Each structure stands twice: as C-alpha cells, then as structure tokens.
C-alpha cells in the first residue's frame with residue numbers, strides 16, 4: 297500500500313500530528329513504512345486519546361515499538377502506561393535525568409531506531425531537569441528537512457531554550473512542540489530565532505516580557521506553558537510543579 | 543532566507559496548517575517561496591484568528607494574494623472581509639454555485655495561480671451546493687504528493703463525498719479538511735476509502751450509521767459536521783442551515 301509521507305519530504309517516513317484538545321497537547325506518530333514491519337513510535341501520547349492513536353496505528357498497518365515521553369507531564373497523564381496494557385511488547389522511553397521509570401532509559405546523544413529511521417536524544421533541561429528533545433537523524437536516508445520534537449522546551453513564538461541543542465540545528469529544521477495554545481502546528485529554527493520573544497531579547501528584558509506574557513497565557517488557558525522554566529506556576533497550582541526541579 | 547516546505551515534499555511551497563479552537567476550524571496558508579514576491583493564499587480563514595494569520599504572513603515575508611473560501615460557513619464568520627480591510631489588494635475567492643459575493647468567482651475546472659504554483663477547483667456539492675475542493679496542481683513543479691483542501695466535503699473517518707472529485711485522486715493525495723473534532727490533522731485518499739464510514743457501506747446502511755454518529759458529534763461539539771449533507775441540523779439550530787440548499 298502506498299502511504300503518504302505526511303509532513304516530510306522523505307517518503308520513507310510516515311508522519312502524523314495529532315491533537316488533544318483539553319490539554320492542547322500534540323502527539324506525534326512516526327513510522328518507517330519502507331520496512332516490511334512498518335515499525336512506529338509515538339511521542340507524548342495522552343491517556344485520553346490512546347484509543348484514537350492505537351486505532352490509527354492499526355488502520356495504517358503499523359507496528360508500535362516505542363511509546364516515548366519528552367518529559368514527565370504535569371498537565372496531563374501520559375498514555376504510555378495504558379498503551380503497554382493494550383499492546384504488550386511496546387517499550388516506554390524516557391530520559392535518565394527525569395528520574396522516572398520506563399522500559400528504555402535514554403541519555404543525551406543516544407539514538408532510538410525504528411526500522412532504518414532514528415531519533416537522536418538531545419538534553420534540553422529547563423522546564424524540567426529531565427526534558428529531552430528528539431531529533432530525526434542527519435543522513436541521506438532520513439527525513440529532510442530534519443524534524444525536532446521539542447516537548448516543552450519550545451512554545452512557538454512564546455518561549456524556548458536559547459542553548460545550542462535546538463537553535464543550532466539547520467535553519468529549516470521543523471520544530472514540533474508538545475503544546476500549542478494559539479493554533480500553530482509547526483515552526484522552524486529560523487523563525488523562532490527571529491520571532492521568539494525569549495531569543496530576540498536580552499535575558500532580563502526577556503524575563504519581564506515572559507512573566508507578563510505567561511500571566512496572560514496562564515489566565516486564559518489550562519495546561520503547561522513553559523511555566524517552570526521561568527519559576528512560574530502551572531495554572532490552578534499554588535505550588536511549583538512537583539516534576540520541576542527548578 | 544531558507545523557508546521550510548512544511549508538509550510537502552516540494553520545497554517550492556511553504557505550507558502551514560492553523561487551528562481555530564472554538565469552531566475546530568483549520569485555516570491553510572500556502573505560498574510560492576521560490577517566487578521573489580512570495581505570493582500566498584489563505585484557505586478558510588476565520589475572523590477571530592485573522593490577526594494571528596496576518597502576523598504570520600508578515601513574519602514569513604509573504605505577500606497575500608487570495609483569501610479563499612471552500613464554501614459559505616455557517617459555524618463561524620469567514621476572515622476574508624476583515625483581511626480585505628487590513629490588506630487592500632487581497633482578493634476574496636468563492637465558487638459561483640455558492641451564490642455569495644467575492645472579488646474572484648470560480649467554477650469547476652478553474653485554476654488559481656499564486657506564483658508558479660496553482661490550485662484546481664473541483665465542485666464537491668453536498669454540504670452546501672456551492673462547496674468546492676481546492677487541489678494542488680498535477681505537474682512536476684507542483685507539490686508531491688498532491689494536497690486537497692476539501693472544506694466540509696470530508697470529515698476524516700466520519701463522512702465524505704463518494705464521488706470521483708476527491709476519491710479518484712491519487713491514493714497518496716493528502717486530504718486536509720476544514721474541520722476536525724477528534725484531533726486528526728490530515729488523511730489520505732487511500733485511508734478514507736478504506737476507513738471512512740460513508741465510503742465503506744451501502745447508501746442506506748451508511749445513512750443510518752451517519753445519523754447516529756452525527757447525533758453524537760453534534761451533541762458533543764459545536765460547529766459544522768457535514769450535517770446538511772445528510773439533511774441534519776447544525777448544533778443549536780432548529781431549522782436547516784440557511785446556506786444549505788438541500
């Protein structure tokens with residue numbers, strides 16, 4: 297069967313972005329459809345939408361191998377536990393620095409293979425100490441442009457880490473966040489360098505901008521908003537997020 | 543500047559999918575970034591998100607040429623009028639069969655150019671008599687796989703027109719609806735032929751399935767749900783949608 301490449305140039309990779317409305321969370325499905333087994337990974341599945349995701353995986357004839365988290369989520373329950381009860385053999389994945397349990401513990405620099413495609417693990421601490429970004433491989437048989445699944449290390453146009461782990465990727469790298477509250481689905485390294493408030497201001501100016509911005513975001517929306525990264529709080533929480541080490 | 547191709551293989555076309563949460567509407571931004579003017583079109587803009595969309599267009603250095611509607615929307619106010627007041631020179635586009643006014647009236651078979659890229663107009667009546675689907679061109683310098691912006695002629699996995707205008711497109715054609723209530727962002731012709739309820743049942747079986755399905759959708763969500771196509775009603779409406787001729 298001819299599967300679509302979705303958002304990437306490389307026909308080898310099937311790609312789907314899925315949205316969970318209550319927590320404004322994006323879940324990502326990636327699969328190597330050139331491999332006879334069609335091995336697949338899910339990044340940041342949400343418990344409420346596990347049935348939708350697993351049904352899609354079944355319809356597309358994929359074999360789910362990994363259910364991965366970019367970090368420990370405070371605004372919603374990860375779907376990985378539920379997935380493991382429904383498809384025994386699926387391995388959960390999280391970073392060592394998160395301190396959380398999983399079948400497969402990864403560290404900065406590790407590669408996670410599904411078929412001939414792979415994701416690189418990059419440490420992007422801030423929101424939580426264990427936050428990682430998963431980036432598609434840099435090779436001829438990998439998707440082009442590259443794609444980075446940033447978790448909460450980036451909110452499009454709102455906040456993001458300035459360090460080299462994300463923003464020294466090629467300019468055309470597609471950035472896929474774990475959350476969006478304004479209806480954006482994707483950005484690029486080039487755009488975020490130019491227009492992300494955190495990146496285009498000096499540190500102190502930025503901090504005050506972000507604090508007023510975040511108040512707005514937090515008062516309007518539920519969910520995770522890079523709050524911990526700036527010592528702010530999750531909406532409705534009177535104490536700092538327990539999963540945040542800052 | 544290096545712009546990303548977004549969801550398509552062809553680097554010539556910049557592509558963005560944008561979401562409006564209240565009416566669960568997708569707006570699509572397409573631009574020919576290989577043309578020095580970077581001419582762009584917006585499909586199904588929503589009035590509430592016009593500022594977000596125009597700001598993005600400005601940030602990306604694009605020149606908006608057309609603000610297009612797939613049909614007359616009953617569940618939200620189109621952004622085209624507001625866009626025209628903010629950027630004089632932008633032309634609104636709608637189908638002749640819609641009976642609505644616009645700067646540029648199109649019919650089945652017409653082509654709409656932005657730079658060297660173009661969209662074909664396909665009549666897909668049902669939800670309203672004037673519904674059209676805009677499909678990217680079939681040529682070497684156009685995006686591959688092809689992309690179809692179906693308006694309300696398709697809701698992923700839920701309902702859709704069976705006629706040849708959409709489902710005889712190549713199997714890997716990416717299908718982008720005007721609405722989604724379950725967090726899907728894209729489908730393909732192949733998937734919808736296999737898994738869309740309307741397509742996999744005979745007409746009478748389908749009709750009863752859809753009626754019960756739609757009751758669920760309509761009781762849970764606000765907004766347009768292919769209702770008119772089946773003689774059903776919009777949520778909260780006691781009469782048939784005025785924009786529906788069925």
Ligand SMILES: [Fe+2]
Nearest residue numbers: 369370448520
């Ligand atoms: Fe988070």
Ligand SMILES: [Fe+2]
Nearest residue numbers: 615616694766
């Ligand atoms: Fe509609």
